[in-house]
Amino acid sequence: MALTKLDQLYRQVILDEAYHPRHHGTLAAPTHQVTVRNPSCGDVLTLALEVKDGVIKDAAFSGSGCTISQASGSLMTDRIIGQTPQHVLNLVATFSDLVIDGQVKDEAALGDAAILKGVHQFPARVKCATLAWKAAAQALTKGAEHD
Ligand code: ZN
Numbered sequence: 001m002a003l004t005k006l007d008q009l010y011r012q013v014i015l016d017e018a019y020h021p022r023h024h025g026t027l028a029a030p031t032h033q034v035t036v037r038n039p040s041c042g043d044v045l046t047l048a049l050e051v052k053d054g055v056i057k058d059a060a061f062s063g064s065g066c067t068i069s070q071a072s073g074s075l076m077t078d079r080i081i082g083q084t085p086q087h088v089l090n091l092v093a094t095f096s097d098l099v100i101d102g103q104v105k106d107e108a109a110l111g112d113a114a115i116l117k118g119v120h121q122f123p124a125r126v127k128c129a130t131l132a133w134k135a136a137a138q139a140l141t142k143g144a145e146h147d
Contacts, residue, residue: 007118010115010118013112013115014067014068014071014115014116015067015071017070017071017074017075018067018068018070018071018074021061021070021071021073021074022074022077022078023058023059023060023061023073023074023077023078023081024060024061024062024073024074025060025062026046026048026060026062027048027049027050027058027059027060029050030048030049030050030060031049031050031051031052032047032048032049032050032051032139032140033046033047033048033049033139034046034047034135034138034139035047035063035135036131036134036135036138037131038065038069038127038128038131040124040127041065041066041069041125041127041128042065042066043063043064043065043066043069043127043128043131044063044064044065045061045062045063045065045069045073045131045132045135046061046062046063046135047059047060047061047073047077047132047135047136047139048060048061048062049136049139049140051085051140054084054085055082055083055084056080056081056082056083056084056085056088057081057082058081059077059080059081059136060077061073061074061076061077061132061135065128065131066125066128068116068119068125068128068129069128069129069131069132071116072113072116072128072129072130072131072132072133073131073132075111075112075113075115075116076095076113076132076133076136077132078111078112078113079091079110079111079112079113080136085140088136088137088140089137089140089141090109091109091110091133092133092134092136092137094106094107094109094110095110095113095116095129095130095133096130096133098110098114098116098117098120099116099117099119099120099126099129099130100120100126101120102117102118102120102121103117116129
């Protein structure tokens, strides 16, 4: 399969995200934290969120996994900071549709994370791409740290 220039650009951006991830690490005072796993690839990802005044004030992820899962963690955390939990749940659904189908109506809402849409050509990697987003949904729906 020949790579178009666009594919090459996407690859470069994805590699940059994976090797120099943003928001990688932990938070001093998370309000939500979950660990999710993708057994089919061996990816493990812990997501910590600080939700305050109805907004995701900060987010950080840690763990280990493949390039796609790490890049997705970087892009996801960067996208959700400053958003409301409800908006993030919508973004998670949009992202999931995008990487499964390769296109979605409100792709622009995803910002930079839309570069991962090429993953739809590799069905075995879809779970790698959606892992971080599933963590966000899980954390926001049932991941309060004190329960
Ligand atoms: Zn993976």
